[in-house]
Amino acid sequence: MKCFLEIxxxxxxxxxxxxxxxxxxxxxxxxxxxxxxxxxDGLGSGIxxxxxxxxxxxxxxxxxxxxxxxxHAAKIIMNTLPVCKERKISYATFTICxxxxxxxxxxxxxxxxxxxxxxxxxxxxxxxxxxxxxxERAFKKEELFYSEPPLIPGDRLIFFSDGVTQAxxxxxxxxxxxRERNVRNFIEMLLDKNPNMSARELAKKVTxxxxxxxxxxxxxxxxxTVIYFRHPRKLLVVTGPPMNKDYDxxxxxxxxxxxxxxxxxxxxxxxxxxxxxxRKVTINIKQRSKxxxxxxxxxxxxxxxxxxxxxxxxxxxxxxxxxxxxTENHGAARFATLLINSDHVTFLVGTRVxxxxxxxxxxxxxxxxxxIVRRILQALETNYxxxxxxxxx
Amino acid sequence: xxSIELEICTGTACYILGAAELLDIEEMVDHKIKEKxxxxxxxCCGSCKSKSSCPPYxxxxxxxxxxxxxxxxxTLLNEKGGLT
Numbered sequence: 336m337k338c339f340l341e342i343x344x345x346x347x348x349x350x351x352x353x354x355x356x357x358x359x360x361x362x363x364x365x366x367x368x369x370x371x372x373x374x375x376d377g378l379g380s381g382i383x384x385x386x387x388x389x390x391x392x393x394x395x396x397x398x399x400x401x402x403x404x405x406x407h408a409a410k411i412i413m414n415t416l417p418v419c420k421e422r423k424i425s426y427a428t429f430t431i432c433x434x435x436x437x438x439x440x441x442x443x444x445x446x447x448x449x450x451x452x453x454x455x456x457x458x459x460x461x462x463x464x465x466x467x468x469x470x471e472r473a474f475k476k477e478e479l480f481y482s483e484p485p486l487i488p489g490d491r492l493i494f495f496s497d498g499v500t501q502a503x504x505x506x507x508x509x510x511x512x513x514r515e516r517n518v519r520n521f522i523e524m525l526l527d528k529n530p531n532m533s534a535r536e537l538a539k540k541v542t543x544x545x546x547x548x549x550x551x552x553x554x555x556x557x558x559x560t561v562i563y564f565r566h567p568r569k570l571l572v573v574t575g576p577p578m579n580k581d582y583d584x585x586x587x588x589x590x591x592x593x594x595x596x597x598x599x600x601x602x603x604x605x606x607x608x609x610x611x612x613x614r615k616v617t618i619n620i621k622q623r624s625k626x627x628x629x630x631x632x633x634x635x636x637x638x639x640x641x642x643x644x645x646x647x648x649x650x651x652x653x654x655x656x657x658x659x660x661x662t663e664n665h666g667a668a669r670f671a672t673l674l675i676n677s678d679h680v681t682f683l684v685g686t687r688v689x690x691x692x693x694x695x696x697x698x699x700x701x702x703x704x705x706x707i708v709r710r711i712l713q714a715l716e717t718n719y720x721x722x723x724x725x726x727x728x
Numbered sequence: 729x730x731s732i733e734l735e736i737c738t739g740t741a742c743y744i745l746g747a748a749e750l751l752d753i754e755e756m757v758d759h760k761i762k763e764k765x766x767x768x769x770x771x772c773c774g775s776c777k778s779k780s781s782c783p784p785y786x787x788x789x790x791x792x793x794x795x796x797x798x799x800x801x802x803t804l805l806n807e808k809g810g811l812t
Contacts, residue, residue: 605771
């Protein structure tokens with residue numbers, strides 16, 4: 336099975352700030368079979384740092400997505416963006432990674448801690464070329480690092496800002512900060528315990544640990560981005576009865592035989608499955624919120640939810656990258672979590688019209704099934720870089 | 729002790745038109761009723777789609793009833809449970 340690049344990140348905002356001064360931009364470009372990841376750390380903290388990092392990161396993103404060579408892009412950024420008059424250093428750092436679907440990566444780094452490459456759970460150090468730049472007003476010679484580490488299936492790349500390497504600075508345990516080699520020891524320990532840890536989980540664990548080392552109050556913005564070249568985790572979502580009743584049996588067979596996780600969204604659809612597979616559906620009246628109806632269970636299916644209300648909430652959660660809602664105890668939270676922890680997501684959408692949706696006493700924001708599914712797929716691709724497919728039946 | 733079987737529809741229409749509140753019934757009834765009460769969720773039976781539909785629907789000891797409210801339900805359960 337063709338490998339998939341699972342790309343995810345985690346940011347812990349500096350204590351006392353409302354917005355991070357570190358930014359991450361991710362782009363999947365399916366037509367060109369490449370992916371672009373940017374990490375930029377702005378000088379200072381809060382909104383000012385965010386603006387600096389955004390300007391820098393956006394320039395990098397636009398140039399590289401539009402096929403400007405990354406070294407060339409880096410030089411333009413270095414020559415265009417100003418240097419702080421007082422501190423005499425750049426207004427923001429950047430790391431740019433351009434990686435193909437086959438795992439061929441090209442990376443350029445400026446002033447961020449070095450990225451780390453892990454193979455079979457151990458760090459390996461790729462070769463890098465140093466590019467020296469002279470800039471007026473900067474207090475030191477500027478250095479860019481360029482490398483082309485080739486990834487093989489199972490490899491991981493991890494990028495982080497200095498909020499990670501300097502975590503715990505001044506503490507008894509790590510007076511000089513966590514430092515790259517201790518970060519490495521931590522990651523190797525995690526991968527030893529769980530060799531299949533997802534990119535998402537690894538990024539979260541690194542930033543959580545760094546925040547703990549800062550005694551629970553992040554001393555700086557803490558960011559980690561992970562790229563994991565892995566076998567894709569597949570998920571099938573079925574929602575809505577087929578236009579034609581004759582296809583009921585076929586739809587259910589596809590669910591039953593699907594090699595991955597399965598979700599059924601909608602009572603009517605769940606009833607069809609129950610009938611065709613001859614399995615009971617039990618409703619969990621305790622797993623709900625005031626807006627989201629209860630979930631149900633059926634043997635062989637990972638999650639059964641209600642339809643429209645749940646799907647609408649899932650779309651909102653994904654569009655806003657709402658991490659908080661994922662911990663709530665209702666169908667939309669479970670649904671969104673399953674989507675985020677998959678790599679290939681397929682939606683099978685039945686197109687028979689549900690008369691109850693035509694009831695004027697139901698708020699019109701519910702929308703129709705197709706447009707909500709489209710929103711979910713769009714958010715999965717743009718915000719989580721998942722690979723999505725859909726079929727109307 | 730005869731049990732009271734209560735099924736509350738958890739379909740989309742019923743849920744937003746009142747069933748969400750009805751599902752709190754166990755917290756709202758007298759504890760003597762609660763002991764006999766067996767609450768389950770039910771999937772959509774299609775009554776909401778008819779011209780004369782009046783969600784939310786419940787089934788109380790097998791009998792389908794629409795336009796249900798928490799107050800009405802408590803009254804009905806009290807009658808069933810011999811509290812009135």
